Amino acid sequence: xxxxxxxxxxxxxxxxxxxxxxxxxxxxxxxxxxxxxxxxxxxxxxxxxxxxxxxxxxxxxxxxxxxxxxxxxxxxxxxxxxxxxxxxxxxxxxxxxxxxxxxxxxxxxxxxxxxxxxxxxxxxxxxxxxxxxxxxxxxxxxxxxxxxxxxxxxxxxxxxxxxxxxxxxxxxxxxxxxxxxxxxxxxxxxxxxxxxxxxxxxxxxxxxxxxxxxxxxxxxxxxxxxxxxxxxxxxxxxxxxxxxxxxxxxxxxxxxxxxxxxxxxxxxxxxxxxxxxxxxxxxxxxxxxxxxxxxxxxxxxxxxxxxxxxxxxxxxxxxxxxxxxxxxxxxxxxxxxxxxxxxxxxxxxxxxxxxxxxxxxxxxxxxxxxxxxxxxxxxxxxxxxxxxxxxxxxxxxxxxxxxxxxxxxxxxxxxxxxxxxxxxxxxxxxxxxxxxxxxxxxxxxxxxxxxxxxxxxxxxxxxxxxxxxxxxxxxxxxxxxxxxxxxx
Amino acid sequence: xxxxxxxxxxxxxxxxxxxxxxxxxxxxxxxxxxxxxxxxxxxxxxxxxxxxxxxxxxxxxxxxxxxxxxxxxxxxxxxxxxxxxxxxxxxxxxxxxxxxxxxxxxxxxxxxxxxxxxxxxxxxxxxxxxxxxxxxxxxxxxxxxxxxxxxxxxxxxxxxxxxxxxxxxxxxxxxxxxxxxxxxxxxxxxxxxxxxxxxxxxxxxxxxxxxxxxxxxxxxxxxxxxxxxxxxxxxxxxxxxxxxxxxxxxxxxxxxxxxxxxxxxxxxxxxxxxxxxxxxxxxxxxxxxxxxxxxxxxxxxxxxxxxxxxxxxxxxxxxxxxxxxxxxxxxxxxxxxxxxxxxxxxxxxxxxxxxxxxxxxxxxxxxxxxxxxxxxxxxxxxxxxxxxxxxxxxxxxxxxxxxxxxxxxxxxxxxxxxxxxxxxxxxxxxxxxxxxxxxxxxxxxxxxxxxxxxxxxxxxxxxxxxxxxxxxxxxxxxxxxxxxxxxx
Numbered sequence: 001x002x003x004x005x006x007x008x009x010x011x012x013x014x015x016x017x018x019x020x021x022x023x024x025x026x027x028x029x030x031x032x033x034x035x036x037x038x039x040x041x042x043x044x045x046x047x048x049x050x051x052x053x054x055x056x057x058x059x060x061x062x063x064x065x066x067x068x069x070x071x072x073x074x075x076x077x078x079x080x081x082x083x084x085x086x087x088x089x090x091x092x093x094x095x096x097x098x099x100x101x102x103x104x105x106x107x108x109x110x111x112x113x114x115x116x117x118x119x120x121x122x123x124x125x126x127x128x129x130x131x132x133x134x135x136x137x138x139x140x141x142x143x144x145x146x147x148x149x150x151x152x153x154x155x156x157x158x159x160x161x162x163x164x165x166x167x168x169x170x171x172x173x174x175x176x177x178x179x180x181x182x183x184x185x186x187x188x189x190x191x192x193x194x195x196x197x198x199x200x201x202x203x204x205x206x207x208x209x210x211x212x213x214x215x216x217x218x219x220x221x222x223x224x225x226x227x228x229x230x231x232x233x234x235x236x237x238x239x240x241x242x243x244x245x246x247x248x249x250x251x252x253x254x255x256x257x258x259x260x261x262x263x264x265x266x267x268x269x270x271x272x273x274x275x276x277x278x279x280x281x282x283x284x285x286x287x288x289x290x291x292x293x294x295x296x297x298x299x300x301x302x303x304x305x306x307x308x309x310x311x312x313x314x315x316x317x318x319x320x321x322x323x324x325x326x327x328x329x330x331x332x333x334x335x336x337x338x339x340x341x342x343x344x345x346x347x348x349x350x351x352x353x354x355x356x357x358x359x360x361x362x363x364x365x366x367x368x369x370x371x372x373x374x375x376x377x378x379x380x381x382x383x384x385x386x387x388x389x390x391x392x393x394x395x396x397x398x399x400x401x402x403x404x405x406x407x408x409x410x411x412x413x414x415x416x417x418x419x420x421x422x423x424x425x426x427x428x429x430x431x432x433x434x435x436x437x438x439x440x441x442x443x444x445x446x447x448x449x450x451x452x453x454x455x456x457x458x459x460x461x462x463x464x465x466x467x468x469x470x471x472x473x474x475x476x477x478x479x480x481x482x483x484x485x486x487x488x
Numbered sequence: 489x490x491x492x493x494x495x496x497x498x499x500x501x502x503x504x505x506x507x508x509x510x511x512x513x514x515x516x517x518x519x520x521x522x523x524x525x526x527x528x529x530x531x532x533x534x535x536x537x538x539x540x541x542x543x544x545x546x547x548x549x550x551x552x553x554x555x556x557x558x559x560x561x562x563x564x565x566x567x568x569x570x571x572x573x574x575x576x577x578x579x580x581x582x583x584x585x586x587x588x589x590x591x592x593x594x595x596x597x598x599x600x601x602x603x604x605x606x607x608x609x610x611x612x613x614x615x616x617x618x619x620x621x622x623x624x625x626x627x628x629x630x631x632x633x634x635x636x637x638x639x640x641x642x643x644x645x646x647x648x649x650x651x652x653x654x655x656x657x658x659x660x661x662x663x664x665x666x667x668x669x670x671x672x673x674x675x676x677x678x679x680x681x682x683x684x685x686x687x688x689x690x691x692x693x694x695x696x697x698x699x700x701x702x703x704x705x706x707x708x709x710x711x712x713x714x715x716x717x718x719x720x721x722x723x724x725x726x727x728x729x730x731x732x733x734x735x736x737x738x739x740x741x742x743x744x745x746x747x748x749x750x751x752x753x754x755x756x757x758x759x760x761x762x763x764x765x766x767x768x769x770x771x772x773x774x775x776x777x778x779x780x781x782x783x784x785x786x787x788x789x790x791x792x793x794x795x796x797x798x799x800x801x802x803x804x805x806x807x808x809x810x811x812x813x814x815x816x817x818x819x820x821x822x823x824x825x826x827x828x829x830x831x832x833x834x835x836x837x838x839x840x841x842x843x844x845x846x847x848x849x850x851x852x853x854x855x856x857x858x859x860x861x862x863x864x865x866x867x868x869x870x871x872x873x874x875x876x877x878x879x880x881x882x883x884x885x886x887x888x889x890x891x892x893x894x895x896x897x898x899x900x901x902x903x904x905x906x907x908x909x910x911x912x913x914x915x916x917x918x919x920x921x922x923x924x925x926x927x928x929x930x931x932x933x934x935x936x937x938x939x940x941x942x943x944x945x946x947x948x949x950x951x952x953x954x955x956x957x958x959x960x961x962x963x964x965x966x967x968x969x970x971x972x973x974x975x976x
Binding site for chain 2: 468
C-alpha cells in the first residue's frame with residue numbers, strides 16, 4: 001500500500017499513513033440544507049466518495065463523517081412578540097427544521113442517483129449544541145476568546161502570537177487584514193478578523209438555544225471542530241472539503257483545534273477544486289449555479305440538453321479532483337459519449353471468443369497502471385485512460401484482430417468491475433434492467449424472427465420489424481457479429 | 489368536511505376540528521434505530537401515512553412530525569478507562585451514531601419502497617438534549633419530580649393527587665402498582681411507578697451529555713414531549729403511535745404535558761392496532777418478528793414466498809387500522825391477488841369503448857361511499873370494497889355487458905387515481921416501467937407478428953413466438969379482446 005495524497009497543510013503529496021492500523025477516520029464538510037444542490041456539491045461529494053471507495057478497497061475500515069449544516073439563519077418577519085409566536089401560532093410560523101428536512105431529503109435523493117455511498121455518520125450541527133457550548137467555554141477559559149454583547153469571539157490576534165493564523169491558506173494576518181472589506185467591521189469584535197464561536201440571537205432569529213451567555217446559536221466553524229472531535233477524536237486522519245473552504249472555514253477549524261488540543265485535528269487536509277462557468281466560480285452567492293436537478297432534466301437556459309446522473313459523475317471523475325472543471329455542454333456531451341463507449345466495451349466482454357493463445361499483450365500492466373494512478377493522489381483521468389486502452393483491446397478482439405485467452409477475458413472483466421463500477425462508482429442500471437431482463441430477451445427474439453424472415457426473403461416482415469423497432473426508439477445495427485440493438 | 493377519528497383519550501369517535509383553520513399538526517412516535525424494521529413498524533408508518541395523505545387531500549397544510557429515537561443504551565465493554573477510550577481509541581470503539589446511521593438509512597429505504605411519504609420533520613432525540621434538560625428542570629421546579637443519585641424521576645403519586653394518571657390507558661394507579669413486577673423495583677425511586685426524565689449514565693454508558701445533575705441521558709417519554717412542543721406547540725391536533733405505546737409511553741407524555749402546561753398536549757390521540765403471529769403480538773422483545781427485508785426477499789422460515797412492498801402495503805390497508813392483523817401467508821397471497829386484480833382493472837380503463845349512453849349505474853355513488861368511509865375514522869377496507877365494485881364495472885364493460893359513457897370512464901379513472909394511488913398510496917411502477925415503455929411496445933409487436941403468422945397459417949412462427957415468450961417468463965393469454973401479456 002503506497003497511497004500518496006496531496007496535503008494542503010504541507011503543500012505536498014505525502015504517503016498516507018493512518019493513525020491506527022487498518023482504520024481510517026475522515027471528516028468532510030457536507031451541505032448547508034437551505035437550498036438545492038448544484039454541480040459544485042456533486043463534485044465534492046463524488047471526490048470524497050472516490051477516496052472512501054478506494055480506502056475500503058485497500059482494506060481499511062473507514063469511519064466517514066460528513067456533516068449536515070442545519071443551523072440556519074432564518075428570521076421571522078412576524079410582528080407578533082416572540083412569546084405569542086411560540087404559544088399561539090407555532091404551526092403558522094416558519095419552522096427551520098421543516099425547510100431543512102425538505103432540502104435534506106432532496107440532497108439524499110440526488111446523492112443516491114449519483115451513486116454516492118452514504119457516509120458512516122451524517123451528524124447535524126443542531127444535534128451538537130451542548131458540545132459546541134462546552135468547546136466555546138473551553139476556548140474562553142484558555143484565554144483565546146472573549147465575550148462581547150452575548151456573543152463569543154475567537155481572538156485571532158492573540159492566537160497568532162503563539163500559533164500561526166493562515167498556515168493552511170498560506171496567507172499572513174496582515175495581508176488578510178488588508179483584504180477584509182471595511183464594511184464588514186463589527187463593533188462587537190476587537191478585531192475585524194475575529195470570528196464567532198457563539199452568536200447572540202437577535203429578536204427575530206428563529207433558531208436559538210439557551211447558553212451561559214443568553215440565547216444564541218453556534219458559529220459555523222465550531223460545528224466541524226465539534227463533530228470531528230466527537231466522532232473521530234482529537235487527532236484523526238483526513239479532513240476534506242471544497243477548496244473554497246480553505247479560508248476562512250478550515251483555517252478557523254485549525255485555530256480552534258490547536259487552542260483546544262495543541263494539534264491541527266486532521267493529519268491530512270484534502271481539497272477538491274471548483275467548477276467554473278465561463279471561468280467564473282459557480283456558486284449560489286455568484287448567482288450562476290446550475291442545480292443538479294437542472295442538469296438531470298435539462299431545464300436551465302445554459303443547458304442544450306439533459307444529462308443522466310452517471311454522465312455527471314463521469315464528467316467529474318474524468319478530471320483530477322484538484323483541477324478546475326469549466327462547465328460546458330460540449331464537455332458534458334463528450335463525457336456522455338465516452339461513458340457509453342466504455343459501457344459498451346464492458347458489455348461486449350461476454351461476446352468475446354475465447355482463444356487458446358493470445359496476441360502479445362499485458363492486461364495486468366493496465367491494472368497496475370490504474371492502481372498506480374489511484375495511489376498517486378487519486379488520479380482518476382489516468383484510470384479512465386487505462387479503461388479506454390482496455391476497451392480498445394475488447395473491440396479489436398471482437399472483430400478478431402487480436403486473440404484473447406479466457407484468462408485475458410477474465411482480467412478485462414475484472415478491470416472494468418474494479419475501476420469503472422467499484423472505484424469510479426459508475427452504475428450500469430440501464431444495461432442490467434433492460435439487456436438482462438426478459439424484455440431484453442424479447443428484443444433479441446424480434447431480431448431473430450427478422451433474421452429468419454430475411455432468410456426466407458420475406459422482406460415485408462423483416463422491414464416491418466425493423467421499422468417498428470425504430471419507431472419505438474430502438475437503434476438497430478447490422479454488424480459483422482450479428483445484429484445489435486440499443487434504446488436511444 | 490366531516491372527518492371523524494377515534495380518540496383514545498375520550499374513547500369515542502369524534503368530529504375532527506383542527507385548532508387552526510386549514511392547518512394540522514401531527515406527531516407520531518417513530519422508530520428506534522438500533523435494529524431492522526419489522527411488519528409492526530410498517531403498519532404504524534402506513535396507518536399515519538394514510539391519515540397524512542387524507543388530510544392533505546382535504547386541503548389542510550399538514551406539519552407531520554415523526555421522531556427518530558437515536559438515544560440508545562449501548563454499553564462499552566472495553567476495560568479501558570473512559571478517558572482512554574475517548575483519547576486513544578475513539579475510532580476503535582463502537583460509535584452509537586454509526587449504528588444509528590446504518591439503521592436509519594435502511595429504514596428510509598424501506599419506507600420509500602412502501603411508498604410512505606417522508607414526514608415534514610424527522611427530529612432526532614439526540615438533537616434535543618438541551619430542551620430535554622430544560623423541561624426536566626421545569627418539572628423539578630414545579631415539584632413533580634425529584635433528583636435521586638444523579639437521575640431525575642417523575643413523581644407519579646404526587647401527580648395523581650391533582651391529575652389522573654392512567655386516563656389514556658383507562659387504568660388506575662393501584663391496579664398498575666399491582667401489575668408491576670417486583671423485580672423492577674429500583675432503590676433510587678420513591679415509587680416503582682415513577683419514571684425517569686433524566687438518567688445518570690453509568691461508567692460504561694457511551695451516549696452521555698453534561699447536565700446540572702452530572703453526565704447522563706434523557707428519558708424516552710420526555711423525548712416526545714420535548715419534540716412535539718418544539719415543532720407543534722404546547723397544544724396541537726393529533727398524536728399517533730402504535731397501541732403498545734398507550735401505556736406507559738403516551739400516558740407518561742400526558743403526565744409531563746399536564747404538569748408543564750395544564751393540557752394533555754394533543755387534542756386527539758390515535759393508535760393503530762398490532763400485528764400478531766398465531767395470535768401473539770409480533771415484536772423484537774417477543775422474538776417472533778418478521779423484518780420487512782425478510783418479507784421482500786422471502787428469507788424467513790415462516791414465509792412461503794417473497795412479497796413486494798406494494799403487496800405488504802395493500803395487506804395492511806385492507807384491514808382497518810384499529811383491527812388486529814394476524815400474519816399469515818394465505819392472507820398475504822390473497823392480498824397479492826386482490827391488488828393485482830385492482831391494478832389490472834385500472835389498466836383496463838383505457839381499453840374501454842366509449843358509448844353514447846350508459847347502462848343505469850351511479851359511479852358518483854361509489855366515490856361518495858369511499859369518501860364517507862375515509863371520513864369514518866379512515867375505514868380503508870370499505871374504500872377497497874368500492875374499488876372492487878368499480879373493477880367489476882370495468883370488467884363488465886370490457887366484455888360489453890354494460891355500457892359506459894366517456895364521463896363514466898373518466899369517473900372510474902378518477903376513482904382509482906384518488907383512492908388506490910393517491911390515498912391508499914399504491915404505486916404501479918411495474919406497469920409504468922414496462923407496459924408503457926418501448927419494451928412493452930416490443931412485446932405488443934411480437935404478439936402482432938404472431939397474429940399475422942397465425943392468419944397466414946404459419947404455425948411454426950406463431951408457436952415459436954409463444955413458446956419463446958413463455959420461456960422468457962411472460963404469460964400470454966388469448967382473450968375475446970385480443971392477446972394479453974404479463975410478466976410473471
